[in-house]
Amino acid sequence: MVDLKNDVKYIKGVGPNRVQSLNKLGIFTLEDLITYYPRDYEDRSVPKKIMYCEDDEDVLIKAIVVSRMSEIRIRKNMVMYKLTVRDDTGVCNITWYNQPYLKKQFVYGEEYSFFGRVHKKGNKLEMNSPVFDSKNLNKNTGKIVPIYPSTYGLPQNTLRRIIENGLEITNNTLEEYFPEYILNNYHLLHINESIQKIHMPESFEDFKLARRRLVFEELLVMQLALLNLKSSWKKEQKGIQYDKSIKISNVINDLPFKLTKAQLKVLDEIDNDMESEKCMNRLLQGDVGSGKTVVAIISAYKAVKSGYQAAIMAPTSILATQHLESFSNMLDKYGIRCELLISSVTKKKKEEILEKLQNGEIDILIGTHAILEENVIFKNLGLVVTDEQHRFGVRQRSKIVAKGANPDVLVMTATPIPRTLALILYGDLDISIIDELPPNRKQIETYAVTKSMENRVNNFVRKQISEGRQAYIVCPLVEENEEINAKSVLEIYEKYKTEVFSDLVVEYMHGKMKPKEKDEIMEKFKNGEIDILISTTVIEVGVNVPNSSIMIVENAERFGLAQLHQLRGRVGRGEYQSYCILKYNSNSDVARKRMKIMTSTTDGFIIAEKDLELRGSGEFFGTKQHGLPEFKIANLFEDMDILKEVQGLTMKIENQDPKLQLEENSGLKKLVDEKFSGRIEM
């Protein structure tokens, strides 16, 4: 049997340069190569008559050569080859450049197939650099040809040939991991046939069947792996039963604001979970600004007052620092001791924290990934809260949970996903939703603008700042990059600091800076010492500065809608009318549509759904955002039906053979072990 882990360099047609290009595509092994799936197909199987060809169309024509090949030197190093062909409806002139071998390819009066892009000028048809076959040959034409997502400098043809060579090696030798009963019950193609046909379908029907099998496999592996992880942390043991006499209403009545109905409802659900003997595993979804933090604070109060410790995990130091402030503000007065553990904490301070944590002198530990380290030991961890869950993998979540004895878990996310999807992705979690924003929030006004509006935008920023407000400017890049045409933090910073806003305090921040530097900048911004903060999306999650009223996004076309929504959520958090200005630089229809969505709604759920719709198949809506691996072929939006079938099957397996120990499921077990733990970080 062929070893799928073989390096691609051993494949025919792959030299050192091509290895590099392939590596850039994420293709290192034979397996990577044959699972590099096409993003689209070109149908070169149906010929068209010359008369009916349209301008700018990719077509297949079958025509007879009616001229000699002429050779025209256009300039130094550039020779054009010209051939005239005809069918019974018209004439077509074909041109190639710098391909002298073509001179001997064609026989006058013979028929050939040509596939290429045609241009129509009046009655004249021209075709440029087509691929061709002589009569009755189907090497380059006469079939459906795959188009690969990206080729990194490899021509499609070359990549296609390399993949064909890879397929030749593996031809019919792939091991079938699916048991017979699954293949039969769900009408799935064999793995060998599927891989062959996904690359080289003979018909659209072929493609559909092959894709179905591969999608099914990908989704099933994900579901089984999740099942595996879930059962490893969701043990049969009972959870903690918190003290019923600790009333969360004590804190609620002391708050400086009235909780919304939605917040109260969610708190009630959490309170019930905590008081019951079952282990809480709850997902809290709420749009940006809906007030999730206070819910976490009140839950932590309950845990601490019942004699337990709580851990709050945030994805960035900025956010963790901010949480510490919010937690301390509300909980200090109850004698609850909060501490911060992030990577920038000094060694000495860290030792002190670790000791106090183990002694139980710290009640709530708030921090970043730093909390996950081995030496962080709790005395009595009872509640784990992860904020902005999409930044953490499922595995990280279970790692923190393992630091306690069946602690309750609250997972908070501002990434809206449709409920059906949430049920599938977070099958084991109960779901609470805060579907209401605190009152008196002003709607954020959103504008999408092009370059011509630049001065007006700048004047507007100046005016807001003169009224005491602050502004964020977000750029896609940290530094200028020759390959990517987009604004960078450092470039804009230079320009604004020295020219446009030289009289204001302009600062910048990005993910490559040290955590300590970032924290300092953020602190200054919070204190109002900075007027304009230029940054990358590091400020995307959770940062709360109520005085900032403007969010400007440079090259907004480069961000996903869900991401733009998150960014926009950084403003409008105080009493001031706030604005989001999306500067975009693209003529594409999709870009315009995306901007339109952003300007017409502020509902995160609608935006998430539109985002799904607008992204083509192949690209995939944020499983990554939810801590799941990215799919190669499945698309949760389009493949909802298959997902449902897979879920049904997973449930059956969960009942009958949750650990995949039965002989008939041994292939599935291999698949999960191999595809999941081996390659994908979860």
Ligand code: ADP
């Ligand atoms: P998110 O859900 O995005 O994490 P936060 O918890 O950061 O939102 O809350 C955003 C802001 O709203 C905070 O300043 C918080 O104090 C405030 N807030 C939360 N709940 C309410 C409420 N019921 N009424 C008024 N303000 C609230």
Ligand code: MG
């Ligand atoms: Mg938050």
